[in-house]
Amino acid sequence: EQNSSKAEQVLAEVARAIGRYPVDLRGARILTGNEEGSFGWITVNYLLETLVKFSFAEKWEHPWDTEVLGALDLGGASTQITFQPGVTVEDKNTSVFFRLYGTNYSLYTHSYLCYGQTQALKRLLAALHQ
Structure with missing residues (x-):
């Protein structure tokens, strides 16, 4: 919440890492x-x-x-x-x-x-x- 650009970078990296597996990722966000x-x-x-x-x-x-x-x-x-x-x-x-x-x-x-x-x-x- 304090650094939205950093949060977006982290979520993009999570999506990239999970994308290497046979998972139907439909998005990620901070709870x-x-x-x-x-x-x-x-x-x-x-x-x-x-x-x-x-x-x-x-x-x-x-x-x-x-x-x-x-x-x-x-x-x-x-x-x-x-x-x-x-x-x-x-x-x-x-x-x-x-x-x-x-x-x-x-x-x-x-x-x-x-x-x-x-x-x-x-x-x-x-x-x-x-």
């Missing part, structure tokens, strides 16, 4: 922090089989006896938090809706810029030097 948090939430819950799982009847089903989990992603420059709040999120900037495997999910998601591990360490070192 927003809220998208990163939301997709992380989907990944965590998918891997834990809280969204869908293969049943003993040999078909994919929604596991009604399990509860979806929240996700907290501590990155280098930012931290994302995403969870199902149980109430309607009024702020459209922090709400997201997904329909996954026939089930609706209304989530709260927020990206805290400059609160990642690397940024926190930089602030701590700066404070120690003062």
Whole structure:
């Protein structure tokens, strides 16, 4: 976001590298922090089989006896938090809706810029030097 020409160069290089493989690349872009948090939430819950799982009847089903989990992603420059709040999120900037495997999910998601591990360490070192 701070250097669009550099971002375009990186994405062009990614497209070139992926283009060497038999993949139908239809474009690439930088995710927003809220998208990163939301997709992380989907990944965590998918891997834990809280969204869908293969049943003993040999078909994919929604596991009604399990509860979806929240996700907290501590990155280098930012931290994302995403969870199902149980109430309607009024702020459209922090709400997201997904329909996954026939089930609706209304989530709260927020990206805290400059609160990642690397940024926190930089602030701590700066404070120690003062």
